Amino acid sequence: MQSSSSSTKILKIVEGSENRKPVKFFIKEIPKNRYEDAADHMCTYFLADEAICKSTNVKDDPVAVKDFRSLFLYVLEGGLSVAAFVENPEDGKSTIAGLNILYRGGKEKDLEFQEFTNNFKSEKAKRILKVVSDTAAEVDAEKIYGTENYLGGLGLSVDPSFRGNGIGYHLLLARNEIGRKNGLVITITVFTSPISAKIADQAGFTILCEKLRDELVDEKGEILVPNCQSESFKCMGKRLE
Structure with missing residues (x-):
């Protein structure tokens, strides 16, 4: 696969550094x-x-990783x-420095999402998703914002080599243009660590609902992720600009 990310529109260029050398990050839709x-x-x-995946050691569980x-x-x-791309002149293929997986949410779309994840084989993966869904369960987007349709986030990640450049913040801001392009005026996401919630706050998100780790339990009354270092999880949202 030699094609770079040049086929998609540049949403923003962020100047940063890698190993003390200047570098430009091109924020684009992922082709x-x-x-x-x-x-x-x-x-x-x-x-x-x-935070949750780390506490349950998902990366070393092949079934969960596959799910x-x-x-x-x-x-x-x-x-x-x-994603934030860094051009690589050596082989012509850009490097993904960070990315945010986004989706169109709403009552119908959320049901489709649930149907897909019902096929998961890993109980560990199912518990993780239950933490997220239970945290957001009480949020009524239509009541709060006047619309049930929203731009949701499944996960935001930055390569450790490029951390410290504000990539996460700029990826969150990129939702403004993604929303405009796709007719979505709000964004809602569950943030599972104090650090990610702080970045979301800086990007204009507000807390819609917060759940304590120890109050999220399974059908047996057992805490879903007892070893997670985050003491609470926040469902946050904002009107897109």
Whole structure:
């Protein structure tokens, strides 16, 4: 796969550094020919670093990784996801420095999403998704914003080599243009760590609902993710600009 990310419109150029050398990050929609690369990135970095996935050691569970990879690819097919690319002059293929997997949410779309994840083989993966869905369960987008349709986020990840450049923040801001392009005026996402919630706050998100880790339990009354370092999870939203 030698094609770069040049086939999609540049949403923003962010200047930063890598190993003390200046570098430019091109924020773009992820083209179809990079979906596999995007899924690889998420399985390598997101599953290792995201608070809930880290606490359950998802990256070392082949069944859970397979489930999540299938979910990443399924959502990527919606064509809304964005990434920060760094051009690589050596082989002509840009590097994915960070990405945010996005999807169109709403009552009908949420049911389709649920039907897809019902086929998961990993109980660990199912528990993780239950934390997210239970955190957002009480949020009524139509009551709060006047519309049930929203731009949702499945996961935001940045390659450790490029962290410290504000990529996560700029990927969140890119939702403004993605929303405009696709007729979506709000965005809603569950943030699972204090750091990600702080970045979301800086990007204009507000807390719609917050759930304590220890109040999210399964049908037996057992805490879903007892070893997670995050003491609470926040469903946050904003009107897109």
